[in-house]
């Protein structure tokens with residue numbers, strides 16, 4: 001928490017949101033300026049819930065969310081307005097998140113209009129600049145979402161997210177619906193924009209392969225908890241949690257020297273409503289021991305900031 005001052009975002013989030021079936025049980029992380037935290041886990045693990053909590057679309061029952069050092073957890077909607085500008089979201093399916101009856105230009109201009117930023121001419125100028133910045137042609141401003149390809153629609157979503165000059169962008173599976181070649185283009189665009197604007201990203205995905213290129217650090221979630229968080233290289237080259245190893249076994253190896261153990265999980269993901277006792281992963285863990293059924297492992301970090309929650313993989317002291 002002492003580091004909070006230097007971070008645009010830190011979130012410690014506990015509890016079950018009203019109306020949410022899925023519990024998130026104590027997730028805490030910080031994202032630095034210009035940094036990407038990849039958040040990975042199978043569907044239903046709670047990663048989107050974490051994204052929504054950060055955006056304050058749902059209320060946590062305990063914990064806190066800080067943006068640029070300021071605690072925004074308890075802010076009322078009116079006080080949140082200023083913060084809304086600084087936090088934007090990009091969704092998985094740009095088609096369903098873009099109004100089909102609005103022109104692309106108006107979709108990108110809408111946040112500026114809603115926040116009363118600039119006059120009509122200034123807004124148009126800003127929109128044209130944003131189109132250029134995300135690789136769309138200015139004359140495409142008059143087109144409707146259905147006239148764009150999937151990748152172009154995601155560029156449109158990014159332009160809209162950028163309109164207000166945010167410091168944090170939450171991408172909730174922003175490339176999961178795109179073809180692999182288009183995924184790479186959108187990820188490269190996001191990385192260029194990050195460098196240019198010092199953006200922080202919370203990049204949510206169900207696949208470790210997708211976050212490898214863009215993330216500075218990666219957090220892995222299982223049944224509502226972060227089980228491992230580490231700088232990218234450490235996570236991919238020397239994972240400590242058996243669940244991370246299993247996820248990595250499914251990722252094609254990009255480097256010939258990286259050899260990965262084949263690790264296949266048994267059984268299905270248990271219900272997050274009534275998670276297993278002890279280590280939540282014990283019902284599927286290939287190396288579980290008796291202690292794992294009753295004793296919950298803590299997320300223990302080594303000196304390099306590589307943390308994992310596993311009784312058998314504690315860092316050497």
Ligand code: SF4
Nearest residue numbers: 279282285292310311
């Ligand atoms: Fe597996 Fe036990 Fe480690 Fe959980 S604590 S990941 S069950 S070995």
Ligand code: MG
Nearest residue numbers: 043044047048
């Ligand atoms: Mg989701």
